Amino acid sequence: RKEVEQDPGPFNVPEGATVAFNCTYSNSASQSFFWYRQDCRKEPKLLMSVYSSGNEDGRFTAQLNRASQYISLLIRDSKLSDSATYLCVVNNRGGGFKTIFGAGTRLFVKA
Amino acid sequence: NAGVTQTPKFRILKIGQSMTLQCTQDMNHNYMYWYRQDPGMGLKLIYYSVGAGITDKGEVPNGYNVSRSTTEDFPLRLELAAPSQTSVYFCASSPRVGQGHQPQHFGDGTRLSIL
Numbered sequence: 001r002k003e004v005e006q007d008p009g010p011f012n013v014p015e016g017a018t019v020a021f022n023c024t025y026s027n028s029a030s031q032s033f034f035w036y037r038q039d040c041r042k043e044p045k046l047l048m049s050v051y052s053s054g055n056e057d058g059r060f061t062a063q064l065n066r067a068s069q070y071i072s073l074l075i076r077d078s079k080l081s082d083s084a085t086y087l088c089v090v091n092n093r094g095g096g097f098k099t100i101f102g103a104g105t106r107l108f109v110k111a
Numbered sequence: 112n113a114g115v116t117q118t119p120k121f122r123i124l125k126i127g128q129s130m131t132l133q134c135t136q137d138m139n140h141n142y143m144y145w146y147r148q149d150p151g152m153g154l155k156l157i158y159y160s161v162g163a164g165i166t167d168k169g170e171v172p173n174g175y176n177v178s179r180s181t182t183e184d185f186p187l188r189l190e191l192a193a194p195s196q197t198s199v200y201f202c203a204s205s206p207r208v209g210q211g212h213q214p215q216h217f218g219d220g221t222r223l224s225i226l
Contacts, residue, residue: 043201043219044201049214101153103153104153
């Protein structure tokens with residue numbers, strides 16, 4: 001089992017749609033969680049951190065479920081510019097420092 | 112602030128050649144990382160450093176070496192280039208705040224082809 005798993009997609013949605021991505025992680029000792037966005041042939045960029053209580057940034061909402069070991073990202077009112085690959089990132093500690101990137105979920109938003 | 116700067120942006124090497132990928136950051140971050148990303152795949156950690164003089168292996172260190180003589184610089188060395196090392200290489204850095212993990216800031220990447 002991969003340490004961080006994401007549905008690779010692609011998700012094809014129309015503008016204005018709501019879309020949700022899930023990510024599961026295997027290490028129950030994982031400490032911090034992030035969502036990154038990566039455009040084609042570009043570097044990953046931080047979208048948002050994920051906090052235990054859940055957090056929102058404009059049209060984006062991130063949630064963490066430690067009991068079930070998954071995090072989610074909800075995008076409301078999708079824009080064409082949201083088309084990208086969304087990476088789930090998990091940081092572990094214990095036996096050394098470890099950051100694990102998921103392989104990413106591709107999103108295409110169409111007019 | 113320039114952030115994380117990687118050079119070169121593109122490079123073609125012949126099998127067996129060596130080269131150094133440069134990475135420098137001006138944010139005074141303690142942590143620095145090197146990743147590789149193969150087409151359609153996720154990032155894999157090659158090496159990381161938690162401060163000057165300290166480096167450690169990541170998931171895929173074979174065929175690479177690093178050094179961290181200063182806080183700002185974290186070069187990645189390929190000694191004997193092999194076709195399997197054709198990839199996009201990203202350098203990243205993050206601050207250390209208490210015991211928490213902070214998000215990483217990435218450079219633009221170096222696209223390396225080994226022929």
